[in-house]
Amino acid sequence: MKCPGQDASNWKPEDIYELDCPVCGYSVEFFKDDRWRKCVKCGFCIKNPRVTQGCAEWCSQSGSCKNG
Numbered sequence: 001m002k003c004p005g006q007d008a009s010n011w012k013p014e015d016i017y018e019l020d021c022p023v024c025g026y027s028v029e030f031f032k033d034d035r036w037r038k039c040v041k042c043g044f045c046i047k048n049p050r051v052t053q054g055c056a057e058w059c060s061q062s063g064s065c066k067n068g
Contacts, residue, residue: 021046 008031015032026041036047 017050019046019049 011032016029018027018029020026021028021039021042021044023044024039024042026039028037028039028046030037030048030050032050034048035051036045038045
C-alpha cells in the first residue's frame, strides 16, 4: 500500500509550480517535494522555498513509515 501523502495522484494543482531562476530568469518547474532543481538554461541550483516535510509533519506513523 502506498502512503497517501507520497502518492502524487493525491496532489493538488498548486503542488506543481514554476519559479523564475534568480540568475537568468528562466522558468523552472518544481514539484512540492523537490528540495532543489537545476536551471536548464544556466545551471544554477535553485532551492525550493516551498518544500515541506509533507505528511511527516502530521502523520502519527511517519517515524515507522517505509513509503517515504
